[in-house]
Amino acid sequence: MKQIVVISGKGGTGKTVVSGALAALAQDKVMADCDVDAPNLHLLIGAEYLEENLFYGGQKAFIDTEVCVKCGKCLEVCRFGSITAEFRVKQQLCESCGYCLMVCPAGAIGMDKNPAGKWFVSKTAYGTLVHARLEPGEDNSGKLVAIVRKAAKEKAEQEGAKYVIIDGPPGTGCPVMAALSGVDTALVVTEPGLSAIHDMKRVLELTDRFKIGAMAVINKYDISADNSSAIRRFCADKGIDIAGEIPFSAEIYGCVMKGRPAVEARDANGVEQMKKIWNNIKKRLQT
Amino acid sequence: MKIAIASGKGGTGKTTVAVNLAAVIQGSCLIDCDVEEPNAALYLNPKIEEINKVELPVPRLKEDGCSYCGLCARLCAFGAISVLPGSAAGKGTLLVFDHLCKSCGVCMGLCPERALKEELRAIGTVETGNSCYGTFARGQLDIGEVAAPALIRVLKQKAIYAPVTIIDAPPGTSCAMINTINGVDLCVLVTEPTPFGLNDLKLAVEAVRKASIPFCVVINRSMGDDEIIEQYCRAEGAEIAAKIPFNMEMARRSSEGGLLCATGTVFRDYFTHLAEKVQKT
Amino acid sequence: MKVCITAQDNNENAQVDPRFGRCAFFAFYDTDSGDYQFFQNEAAFADGGAGTKAGNFIAGKGVRVLMTGHLGPNAETVVNAAGIRLITVNSGAVKDVVDREKAGFK
Numbered sequence: 260m261k262q263i264v265v266i267s268g269k270g271g272t273g274k275t276v277v278s279g280a281l282a283a284l285a286q287d288k289v290m291a292d293c294d295v296d297a298p299n300l301h302l303l304i305g306a307e308y309l310e311e312n313l314f315y316g317g318q319k320a321f322i323d324t325e326v327c328v329k330c331g332k333c334l335e336v337c338r339f340g341s342i343t344a345e346f347r348v349k350q351q352l353c354e355s356c357g358y359c360l361m362v363c364p365a366g367a368i369g370m371d372k373n374p375a376g377k378w379f380v381s382k383t384a385y386g387t388l389v390h391a392r393l394e395p396g397e398d399n400s401g402k403l404v405a406i407v408r409k410a411a412k413e414k415a416e417q418e419g420a421k422y423v424i425i426d427g428p429p430g431t432g433c434p435v436m437a438a439l440s441g442v443d444t445a446l447v448v449t450e451p452g453l454s455a456i457h458d459m460k461r462v463l464e465l466t467d468r469f470k471i472g473a474m475a476v477i478n479k480y481d482i483s484a485d486n487s488s489a490i491r492r493f494c495a496d497k498g499i500d501i502a503g504e505i506p507f508s509a510e511i512y513g514c515v516m517k518g519r520p521a522v523e524a525r526d527a528n529g530v531e532q533m534k535k536i537w538n539n540i541k542k543r544l545q546t
Numbered sequence: 547m548k549i550a551i552a553s554g555k556g557g558t559g560k561t562t563v564a565v566n567l568a569a570v571i572q573g574s575c576l577i578d579c580d581v582e583e584p585n586a587a588l589y590l591n592p593k594i595e596e597i598n599k600v601e602l603p604v605p606r607l608k609e610d611g612c613s614y615c616g617l618c619a620r621l622c623a624f625g626a627i628s629v630l631p632g633s634a635a636g637k638g639t640l641l642v643f644d645h646l647c648k649s650c651g652v653c654m655g656l657c658p659e660r661a662l663k664e665e666l667r668a669i670g671t672v673e674t675g676n677s678c679y680g681t682f683a684r685g686q687l688d689i690g691e692v693a694a695p696a697l698i699r700v701l702k703q704k705a706i707y708a709p710v711t712i713i714d715a716p717p718g719t720s721c722a723m724i725n726t727i728n729g730v731d732l733c734v735l736v737t738e739p740t741p742f743g744l745n746d747l748k749l750a751v752e753a754v755r756k757a758s759i760p761f762c763v764v765i766n767r768s769m770g771d772d773e774i775i776e777q778y779c780r781a782e783g784a785e786i787a788a789k790i791p792f793n794m795e796m797a798r799r800s801s802e803g804g805l806l807c808a809t810g811t812v813f814r815d816y817f818t819h820l821a822e823k824v825q826k827t
Numbered sequence: 828m829k830v831c832i833t834a835q836d837n838n839e840n841a842q843v844d845p846r847f848g849r850c851a852f853f854a855f856y857d858t859d860s861g862d863y864q865f866f867q868n869e870a871a872f873a874d875g876g877a878g879t880k881a882g883n884f885i886a887g888k889g890v891r892v893l894m895t896g897h898l899g900p901n902a903e904t905v906v907n908a909a910g911i912r913l914i915t916v917n918s919g920a921v922k923d924v925v926d927r928e929k930a931g932f933k
Contacts, residue, residue: 269583270717271557275742296718297554297749302741317874338651351724355874356623356650395753398695398721402874429556429717430582433692452801454561454585461583464689482794483801507797512769518741619883625876628883628905639908643901646876 260415261544262408262423262442264293268458270429272450273478273505276521278426279303280533281540282385283520288422290383291411292390293404293438295376300426301390302518306381314391314403316375317355320348326367333359333368351396376403380410385520387414400428404437422544431461439465444543445473446502446536451486456493463497474500474543476536479507500543503536505529548711548730549824550579552754554746556717558736559766559790562800564714565589566807566817567734567824569679575708576677578684579726580716581670581697588803592682594675600685600700601666602649602693607640611661614638618653618662627653645692669693672701681706694722702726710825719753727754732827733761734787734820739772747775751782760827762787764820788820830856830932831885832921833895837865839922845896848877853885854921858932863921878902886911892932894924 265281267274275294282290282304292300320341322333327346334342337359341352348359350373360368378391389411391403408425415423427438439445445466449459459475466473475494480487487504494501505511506529514524522530551564565586568576578586605618605627614637616629626646632638644667654662670687683705685697694716705711715726715733727733733754737747747763754761762785765772769792779786790796796806796813806813833850834841844850849871855864870880878898882905885893893906896917906913914931916924 269557269585270555296720297556297746299555299742299745302745336651336655338649354648354650356648356652357621358650358652358655361621361652361656393720395719395749395756396721396724400720401692431689432582432687432694432722436690436692450801453588453803454583455801457585457588458583461689468690482797486801507794515742516740616883616887622876623874625870625873625879625883625901628879628886628908630886630905630909641879641904641908643876643879643904646879646901 260421260423262425263444263446263540264425264427264438264442265446265448266427266435266438266462267429267448267455268431268462269455272448272455274429274448275299275303275426276511276515277446277448277476277478277536278424279520280522281424281537283522284534284537285422285424287420288386288424289411289415289418289420290386290388291407291423291425292388293407293425293434294428295391295393295400295403295407295434296428298390298392301381301388303515303520304383304385304388306383306388306390308379308381310380312378313374314376314378314406316373316397316402318370319350319353319355319373320357320359320368321371322346322348323367323369326365328365328367330364332362332364336362378403378407378410380414387418389414401433401437404428404434408438431465435462435465439469439471442471444540445471446476446540447473448476448478449490450478451480451483451490453486456486456490460493463499472543474502474539476502477504480504481506500539502539503532505532547709547732547825548713549732549734550713550715550727550730551734551736552715552723552727552750553717553736554719554748554750555737555742558738558743560717560736561585561589561714562806563734563736563764563766564712566805567821568712569805570807570814570817570821571710572679573708574680575706575711576680576682577701577705577711577713579698579701580714581685581687581694581701581722582716584684584686586714587682587684589805590677590679590682592675592677594673596674598672598704599668600670600672600697601668602696603664604644604647604649604667605642605653605662606665608661608663611659612640613659614640615658618657621652621656624648670697672697672704674704674706680708695725698722698725719749724753724757727757727759730759732824733759734764734824735761736764736766737775738767739765739769739775741774744774744778747778751784762824762827765789767792787823788816790816828858828892828932829888829890830858830892830894830925831890832856832924834865834921837867839863840920843894843896843916843919843921843924845917847895847898847902848881850881850895855888855890856925876901879905882906882909894928
């Protein structure tokens with residue numbers, strides 16, 4: 260079984276649109292939405308929730324005010340400003356190091372499981388989808404991404420699927436690293452804008468570091484001819500294949516607005532490019 | 547006043563709104579808190595005058611004193627320390643995994659031999675300077691680093707604030723975004739009239755409400771029919787402060803790093819109106 | 828000498844767990860007595876640093892040979908620093924892989 264991750268660095272370049280198109284084109288696969296901060300793929304391919312599971316983040320400190328002797332030791336050692344002058348824990352700021360608990364002479368501090376999100380297994384018209392949702396302000400998205408990927412891989416094994424297609428998170432941080440580690444190939448979706456190009460370069464530094472082969476997709480390539488040529492030159496220099504180039508199209512935009520995968524758009528050239536992208540991925544994975 | 551420009555979803559035009567707002571408000575300050583992908587400078591072309599390294603403390607062994615008892619490794623909640631006991635053949639080994647360390651200080655504070663000290667390790671930079679529109683500050687996290695909230699806290703301390711400060715927030719509703727909007731007077735939530743835009747706007751509204759920060763909504767890439775967002779805003783009592791139409795010329799100009807508010811263009815009005823509105827709230 | 832095999836369950840017929848830091852159990856095989864001992868891997872549920880925590884655990888128990896599928900970079904550093912020899916095994920029952928590799932435990 261092969262795992263493919265779709266990433267971009269910058270958000271909004273069309274990562275989910277491409278993932279949705281791959282969901283509609285690929286056979287024998289399980290989809291995983293690893294953008295756990297702002298999951299969207301379920302909107303595009305429809306989802307009937309079959310399983311719902313609670314996700315626990317790092318344990319957070321809590322103070323039993325009845326036992327607390329207000330000595331101030333916890334306040335003194337906490338470096339995250341998560342203990343107030345009234346000896347309460349601001350759980351959003353707690354990093355779960357346990358220092359307060361270790362120094363408390365009264366035994367008034369404990370660590371509590373912290374429900375930080377949910378993850379789901381859903382049925383879609385295009386096969387199984389594993390997705391998740393992190394509560395706002397929770398900082399354990401890397402761990403939740405790992406859970407989604409593990410569940411997707413297990414589902415794929417059960418179903419005898421050939422591929423796991425992962426819609427990755429934006430950025431270059433911890434959740435992106437969790438989405439990248441151990442995949443067979445990465446598809447980097449960019450667009451001919453300065454920000455998107457800048458961010459594509461940053462995310463390619465990351466795939467390099469993980470020694471994962473990458474291919475690029477230029478989305479809305481016709482918005483700027485100059486920038487698109489710059490991307491092609493950059494990719495040629497780096498030895499990165501361009502899997503396809505999708506035009507800017509009101510048809511594709513309209514299709515996504517209606518919550519339908521972009522391959523259903525009445526844009527023959529755009530749809531042709533999406534098919535080409537999937538064929539190039541398959542070819543890459545055979546060698 | 548401090549105004550954060552945020553959006554649940556990446557790529558809705560958050561940075562476009564932030565830089566153009568900063569450009570139409572004379573003498574403003576712009577802080578780019580999207581430290582994983584800082585892009586505002588591409589539009590504002592600031593002259594960077596000061597670059598500061600952001601460093602976090604990590605534990606190191608003092609020259610002697612360690613008995614290799616392994617207490618620090620057992621106490622570290624993050625698995626950032628390994629202690630291998632010595633044998634007849636030689637001294638033990640203490641390994642520190644810097645990337646796993648959260649600088650909590652447990653190991654150093656509780657070492658019975660006081661054998662650990664702290665050393666500073668760079669995780670990124672904070673840059674400050676001036677553009678022709680006002681002051682500018684941005685943070686950039688080194689590739690492979692994960693401590694965005696720590697970097698954002700330093701960035702917000704180092705920035706030179708103006709009467710109106712515009713803060714470009716990281717996308718999503720992560721811990722980094724919550725740290726960014728902590729203490730601002732208003733959040734402008736940028737969205738687009740698609741099912742994605744609506745879904746992510748809901749998440750962003752949930753996050754700003756949890757932080758008790760007033761907010762308004764900007765609809766970007768409006769194609770005329772924005773009912774999907776308008777209906778939600780009506781139900782939630784959220785104000786729509788501006789609608790920016792989809793326009794190929796604007797998309798092209800923005801993609802090439804151009805500002806949309808150059809004097810004499812029709813686009814400028816969208817941002818001057820928005821600037822007036824947000825300063826009134 | 829102690830040999831550690833990462834296992835999916837706490838008996839010698841259990842399948843090898845190819846993960847190290849997040850494996851379910853550690854099986855310890857004593858080459859002198861031929862006995863097995865099983866420990867639940869507490870690091871399996873850690874938020875971070877599972878690899879180093881698991882490495883610390885087996886190094887602290889005096890393991891000399893480790894049989895597992897995949898070591899992350901942090902765990903590898905600990906295992907190397909502790910002078911533990913690594914034998915890569917991805918599948919099979921614990922007692923079968925031990926029997927197969929026995930000759931090499933020295």
